[in-house]
Amino acid sequence: MNQPEPIAIALTLNGRVLRASVAPQMLLADLLRDQWGLTGTKIGCDQATCGACTVLVDGAPMAACATFAWQADGAAVTTIEGLAAGSALDPVQEAFKARSAFQCGYCTPGMILSAKALLARNPAPDRAAIRDWLSANVCRCTGYQMIVEAVEDAARRLREGGR
Amino acid sequence: MCLAGGVDLVPALRAGRRVDEIVSLGGIGELKAIERRDGVLRVGAGVTYAQLAADRAIAGALPDLAAVWRGVANVRVRHAATIGGNLMAANPLYDMLPALMALDATLVFAGADGRQQAVPASAERWPADLLAFIDIPPVPEGRFRFERGFKPVISVAVAAAGGRVRAAFGCAFERPLVRTFAPGDAEALAAAIADALPEPVSDWIAGGAYRRKLARVLLARQLQSLGRP
Numbered sequence: 487m488n489q490p491e492p493i494a495i496a497l498t499l500n501g502r503v504l505r506a507s508v509a510p511q512m513l514l515a516d517l518l519r520d521q522w523g524l525t526g527t528k529i530g531c532d533q534a535t536c537g538a539c540t541v542l543v544d545g546a547p548m549a550a551c552a553t554f555a556w557q558a559d560g561a562a563v564t565t566i567e568g569l570a571a572g573s574a575l576d577p578v579q580e581a582f583k584a585r586s587a588f589q590c591g592y593c594t595p596g597m598i599l600s601a602k603a604l605l606a607r608n609p610a611p612d613r614a615a616i617r618d619w620l621s622a623n624v625c626r627c628t629g630y631q632m633i634v635e636a637v638e639d640a641a642r643r644l645r646e647g648g649r
Numbered sequence: 650m651c652l653a654g655g656v657d658l659v660p661a662l663r664a665g666r667r668v669d670e671i672v673s674l675g676g677i678g679e680l681k682a683i684e685r686r687d688g689v690l691r692v693g694a695g696v697t698y699a700q701l702a703a704d705r706a707i708a709g710a711l712p713d714l715a716a717v718w719r720g721v722a723n724v725r726v727r728h729a730a731t732i733g734g735n736l737m738a739a740n741p742l743y744d745m746l747p748a749l750m751a752l753d754a755t756l757v758f759a760g761a762d763g764r765q766q767a768v769p770a771s772a773e774r775w776p777a778d779l780l781a782f783i784d785i786p787p788v789p790e791g792r793f794r795f796e797r798g799f800k801p802v803i804s805v806a807v808a809a810a811g812g813r814v815r816a817a818f819g820c821a822f823e824r825p826l827v828r829t830f831a832p833g834d835a836e837a838l839a840a841a842i843a844d845a846l847p848e849p850v851s852d853w854i855a856g857g858a859y860r861r862k863l864a865r866v867l868l869a870r871q872l873q874s875l876g877r878p
Binding site: 510511533534540546547548549552553554556557600603604618620621622635 | 659660662663671673675699720721723724725726729825827
């Protein structure tokens with residue numbers, strides 16, 4: 487079989503337009519981590535199940551380990567590195583910090599990005615909605631209670647004028 | 650090979666499946682549209698689960714289907730996975746085909762020459778073309794039920810419309826099966842239909858006899874819970 491030709495893509499990553507030439511089989515997670523050094527996107531199960539690699543593609547939560555890099559061509563991609571403005575954390579990050587909603591932290595980038603996507607669609611989610619969304623993200627440390635509370639806290643912060 | 654949401658194909662490729670070509674369907678807007686025409690809901694094959702669960706036209710015409718789809722898989726899958734992908738993956742554990750069989754939906758395939766071919770979702774063979782649309786007749790609230798709580802042993806979808814009841818069984822056979830019958834006593838109907846089903850799959854998940862028994866029990870419950878038209 488012939489070697490497949492690389493594909494030229496351009497995407498908006500955390501607000502900046504970036505171009506890349508990617509092999510057809512390259513995954514978005516590998517482009518972010520290995521080529522662009524954004525290691526905040528974690529690889530957990532590597533099977534699209536655990537949610538550690540969750541990034542936002544045009545605002546929708548997606549598993550970067552099960553998305554080809556070329557599928558993000560033309561899209562706006564947000565990773566955990568794109569949330570804070572300088573030293574000012576995003577309100578969802580602030581809420582996770584205030585509520586101690588992490589221990590080892592490995593699942594946290596995916597959790598926070600899932601929470602961002604949820605709150606963008608539903609500014610006042612009830613606990614059932616929060617649990618439904620976060621059931622796509624596995625945490626092996628916390629037992630989820632503080633994460634759910636952090637998302638409720640983040641919703642309040644955003645409603646009260648956070649960005 | 651066509652790729653829409655990639656929920657099935659990307660892991661398969663990563664697991665070693667080889668294909669010569671991948672054609673991305675992501676840029677075809679027509680496949681992502683939902684419209685009502687002549688009383689029938691036309692759903693593009695590229696519509697995602699999240700779209701299906703949130704769309705107003707679907708919520709109006711097929712409220713029970715929208716409610717079921719809100720709880721399918723997880724939120725990442727719901728934003729990526731498409732209805733067409735669910736059908737064309739031909740995974741006997743998947744939910745869209747039994748749902749569409751019960752709803753008496755029609756699948757519209759588009760050929761390379763521009764010709765369209767429509768077949769019932771329950772047809773044994775589908776054209777080897779691109780699945781473009783799914784036409785679903787509306788079913789009022791309370792007239793469609795889908796029990797998914799016993800997956801992967803069995804799933805049972807039931808719809809009542811036009812004086813007929815259609816019951817589809819997923820997970821229990823190599824391909825979902827549908828049975829059509831007139832309404833009547835729930836227990837007696839469920840027993841007769843379950844007894845007449847072909848031998849269900851026996852595997853490490855469950856034996857065939859257990860699956861048949863669940864078909865009867867779940868069908869009877871569904872028939873009892875169907876609302877009046």
